[in-house]
Amino acid sequence: xxxxxxxxxIAAFVLSVCADSGSGAxxxxxxxxxxxxxxxxDAVPRVTVTDVVAGRHHxxxxxxxxxxxxxAPRAAFDARExxxxxxDQRNETFVPHVxxxxxxxxxxxxxxxxxxxxxxxxxKTKSFDLGRYAVGRSKAIRFDRPGIVRVFCDIHSHxxxxxxxxxxxxxxxxxxxxxxxxxxxxxxxxxxxxxxxSAPLDSRRIVxxxxxxxxxxxxxxxxx
Amino acid sequence: xxxxxxxxxxxxxxxxxxxLSYGAAPSNGWAQGLPEKPLRTPDGRLVxxxxxxxxxxxxxxxxxxxxxxxxxxxxxxxxLGTSAAWRPAAWxxxxxxxxxxxxxxxxxxxxxxxxxxxxTRALDIDVGRIPPAFGAFGRxxxxxxNPVIGYPxxxxxLTSLRTDAVPANADDLLRMRGRGWRSSFPVxxxxxxxxxxxVNGYRWDTGVQVRWQRxxxxxxxxxxxxxxxxxxxxxxxxxxxxxxxxxxxxAVGLVIGASGAGGAWLARSVxxxxxxxxxxxxxxxxxxxxxxxxxxxxxxxRWSLPMPLLPASxxxxxxxxxxxxxxxxxxxxxxxAGRADHLGFSRLQGSDRAIPARPWxxxxxxxxxxxxxxxxxNLVARATVQRNHRGGGRVANRTFVSAQLxxxx
Numbered sequence: 001x002x003x004x005x006x007x008x009x010i011a012a013f014v015l016s017v018c019a020d021s022g023s024g025a026x027x028x029x030x031x032x033x034x035x036x037x038x039x040x041x042d043a044v045p046r047v048t049v050t051d052v053v054a055g056r057h058h059x060x061x062x063x064x065x066x067x068x069x070x071x072a073p074r075a076a077f078d079a080r081e082x083x084x085x086x087x088d089q090r091n092e093t094f095v096p097h098v099x100x101x102x103x104x105x106x107x108x109x110x111x112x113x114x115x116x117x118x119x120x121x122x123x124k125t126k127s128f129d130l131g132r133y134a135v136g137r138s139k140a141i142r143f144d145r146p147g148i149v150r151v152f153c154d155i156h157s158h159x160x161x162x163x164x165x166x167x168x169x170x171x172x173x174x175x176x177x178x179x180x181x182x183x184x185x186x187x188x189x190x191x192x193x194x195x196x197x198s199a200p201l202d203s204r205r206i207v208x209x210x211x212x213x214x215x216x217x218x219x220x221x222x223x224x
Numbered sequence: 225x226x227x228x229x230x231x232x233x234x235x236x237x238x239x240x241x242x243x244l245s246y247g248a249a250p251s252n253g254w255a256q257g258l259p260e261k262p263l264r265t266p267d268g269r270l271v272x273x274x275x276x277x278x279x280x281x282x283x284x285x286x287x288x289x290x291x292x293x294x295x296x297x298x299x300x301x302x303x304l305g306t307s308a309a310w311r312p313a314a315w316x317x318x319x320x321x322x323x324x325x326x327x328x329x330x331x332x333x334x335x336x337x338x339x340x341x342x343x344t345r346a347l348d349i350d351v352g353r354i355p356p357a358f359g360a361f362g363r364x365x366x367x368x369x370n371p372v373i374g375y376p377x378x379x380x381x382l383t384s385l386r387t388d389a390v391p392a393n394a395d396d397l398l399r400m401r402g403r404g405w406r407s408s409f410p411v412x413x414x415x416x417x418x419x420x421x422x423v424n425g426y427r428w429d430t431g432v433q434v435r436w437q438r439x440x441x442x443x444x445x446x447x448x449x450x451x452x453x454x455x456x457x458x459x460x461x462x463x464x465x466x467x468x469x470x471x472x473x474x475a476v477g478l479v480i481g482a483s484g485a486g487g488a489w490l491a492r493s494v495x496x497x498x499x500x501x502x503x504x505x506x507x508x509x510x511x512x513x514x515x516x517x518x519x520x521x522x523x524x525x526r527w528s529l530p531m532p533l534l535p536a537s538x539x540x541x542x543x544x545x546x547x548x549x550x551x552x553x554x555x556x557x558x559x560x561a562g563r564a565d566h567l568g569f570s571r572l573q574g575s576d577r578a579i580p581a582r583p584w585x586x587x588x589x590x591x592x593x594x595x596x597x598x599x600x601x602n603l604v605a606r607a608t609v610q611r612n613h614r615g616g617g618r619v620a621n622r623t624f625v626s627a628q629l630x631x632x633x
Contacts, residue, residue: 046262046632047273047307049334050355050363052319058268116477116512120556122598129556131514134476152601 026212031181034065034174034194035220043093045158059091059158064098065178065196066164067219068171073186084108087151087161089117094151094161098197100173103146103165110138118154125149125165162197187212194219259633260602269312274633275305277367281626287619288405289588289612290374291382292426294325295405295418298375299610299626302326305333305366315340321365332457334365334428346437350446353457354433357446357467358483360508360521362425367630371517371551371561372592373608374626378523378545379425381567383585385527385541387420387454388413388491392531394584397541398574402586402617411531412494420453420489422504422525422545422567429455429465442471451489451502452525463488463499469506479510489527496530503528518550541584542570561608562593586616603631 042058085107088095092113101107109119111133119139120129125147130139132155143149146167153159164171172180187208194202199221206217263272281299284290290298307321317338322330336352356362361379364370374380382404384397389412391397400407404419431448445468450456452465465487472480483506490500508521526542547565554560567590569583594608607627614620 042268044262044264044268044271047271047309047319047321048366049307049309049319049321050365052309052317052338122556122601127556129515129553131553132477132512132517133514150601 025187025210027184027186028208028212029181029183029214030067030185030190030192030206030208030217031179031214032067032217032219034067034178034180034196035218036063036065036178036196036199037220037223043158043160045156059093061093062095062097062176063197064096064176065174065180065194065199065219065221066098066100066171067174067180067182067192067194067217068100068164068166069168069182069185069190070193071191072166072168072170073188073190082106085163086110087163089113089119089153089159092153092156092159094153094159096161096173098162098164098173100164100166100171101143102169103144103167104142105165106140106142107163108138108140111135116155117159119151120154121149121151123147123149126163129154164195192217194221196221198223200224258600258603258631260600262633270308270310273307275303275307275366275630276632277301277303277628277630279303279373279626279628281624284622284624287612287614287617287622288382289590289614289622290380290610290624291405291418292375292380293382293418293420293424294426296325298380299373299624303367304330306330307334314343331427348435350433350435351431353428353430354446354448356423356428356455357433357444357469358452358485358504359423359469359506359523360471360479360481360510360519362423366632367628368604368632371519371549372563372594372610373606373628374563374590374592374610374624375425376521376545376547376549376563377565377567377588377590378422378521378525378543378547380421381545381588382407382419382421383543383569384419385453385585386413386417387451387460387489388417388493390490390494390529390531393575394572395574397584398572398582401582401584402614404585412491422523422543423452424455427455430457431464440473442469442473444469444471448487451487452485452504453489453502453527460491460493461488462492463501465502477512479508481508482506483508490530494530498530500528500530502526515553516550518548520546520548522546541572543585544568557598559596559598560594561596561606563591565590565592583615586614588615589613602633603629605629 043061083105085101085105090112111117116132118132125145126143126149128141143165146165149163151161172182174180185208187210189207192204192206202219202221279301284297303325305323310318321334323333324330334353336350336354339349384400384404384407389409391409392411406416407419408416429448429450433446435444448465449459467485469483486501486503489502504525506523510519523545526540528540532539545567549563551561567588569585571581572584573581590612592608592610596606598604610624612622
């Protein structure tokens with residue numbers, strides 16, 4: 001994952017010295033499918049011999065991928081309104097499991113469960129601890145820096161999620177079938193990155209023609 | 225100086241474990257350095273977790289404030305625990321934990337089958353070496369369930385009472401005040417040996433337990449081979465212990481519990497052991513909110529003795545342990561924690577009437593406070609200072625500084 005401040009600065013520098021390849025040309029779309037190899041998609045709690053539960057004790061994880069451009073085209077740095085995101089807590093699971101946002105987004109963490117949760121992260125991108133709060137309450141955090149934020153619950157060891165914070169808007173989270181679509185991509189050559197929790201980062205070069213249109217980009221990353 | 229604080233083999237094992245863990249970690253830039261998820265079979269029916277804690281501190285071989293029933297120092301210990309849960313059917317789970325302390329052969333800390341006869345009812349039957357039904361602290365089996373490094377006195381401190389030897393009179397018992405790490409009495413086993421705590425926090429008992437949860441109420445009752453002071457794999461006195469706890473959660477974050485237990489505690493080898501029970505009652509409370517968690521617990525234990533002490537009416541002795549503890553997370557990585565703890569004993573009149581009645585064992589007061597730092601989610605370093613005061617024995621006051629590294633997945 002290279003969506004760091006450094007990457008953004010480099011991207012801005014490159015854009016400043018290069019001609020605007022998209023001037024007067026039509027924007028395009030990158031779409032495709034990320035096919036993850038099958039594997040366990042459940043989270044299992046750490047074994048605590050005081051509270052072993054008979055029967056199935058898994059928490060399904062809606063495993064998604066994120067496809068994004070890196071570095072981003074100049075249009076990525078257009079000013080936008082401050083968006084808001086949401087990561088819910090239901091049935092001892094973060095919903096969604098993967099959330100992609102632009103920097104500056106405030107994410108709400110409502111507790112829609114039957115028990116206490118304590119959302120926290122020790123990530124360098126954003127370190128926070130929301131403390132324990134009850135059902136029906138919500139707390140929010142603003143994410144200002146690009147990067148990956150791993151989110152956990154201090155009470156439930158199996159609860160985890162990812163928040164990917166981008167400095168631009170050229171990204172998409174795959175749907176349950178692995179499909180994605182990034183619109184408004186300027187003509188030119190772009191590096192398309194595919195991030196998945198269970199696979200190494202995939203990087204490919206894609207060319208959007210001057211005439212715009214759709215470019216299909218399918219990925220089948222190997223499981224880590 | 226350093227070798228007095230840190231046993232060399234402990235250092236070697238911690239270094240080797242951390243190195244191996246790094247080697248096993250996935251090689252990506254963003255992931256945490258150490259494995260974080262439990263091992264599992266693809267179908268998820270078998271899950272294995274590991275906990276490693278290394279605790280270093282100054283020696284305690286003159287005051288013995290922190291010695292456990294296995295004659296180890298709780299503030300100077302390496303503990304490796306491996307837990308496994310196998311769920312072969314919807315109604316059945318098998319759980320076990322092996323623990324090795326100070327690199328010695330592993331003991332079976334837990335090994336039981338949990339049966340859920342009705343799928344729609346939260347009623348479980350446990351058979352084997354089962355979680356304790358009594359009290360709240362005993363069920364917190366892992367290092368980070370404990371806000372500080374030391375154990376509560378009621379669950380760790382060795383009184384002078386032994387299960388295989390008893391005093392012939394009050395003077396025999398009073399003579400052992402503050403000497404629980406090496407106690408001896410004229411009746412029963414002749415060799416000096418450690419006494420027992422009010423509740424043993426280092427071993428689980430063996431038997432059958434039923435747990436039922438409905439709404440805000442959680443009821444547990446168990447029949448086991450040993451006693452609170454001396455949990456056992458095999459019965460050594462022909463008597464069973466009955467214990468139970470009722471816990472209520474009247475509000476989110478609040479738990480209030482009441483416990484009771486009674487059962488034979490003396491080994492069959494003690495003359496006139498008979499049906500002399502250890503009986504105990506307990507009360508506990510926990511409240512957590514935001515970045516706070518606060519707990520309090522009280523344990524009152526009464527041991528019946530076969531020999532009439534002086535005066536003749538005193539054929540039993542009691543002890544009360546009570547403590548409050550708390551933890552506050554001041555940043556995502558840093559927390560503060562502390563515990564104030566007291567263990568008191570009933571008074572006993574010796575044969576010399578000129579000396580007023582005294583507690584049958586020396587009362588102990590302990591205050592422990594410290595701070596911890598999350599190196600990553602499942603790797604925590606912490607350090608505490610523990611101050612002990614004992615109202616008798618050859619060492620009355622002692623302060624210990626200890627540090628611990630705890631890692632689990």
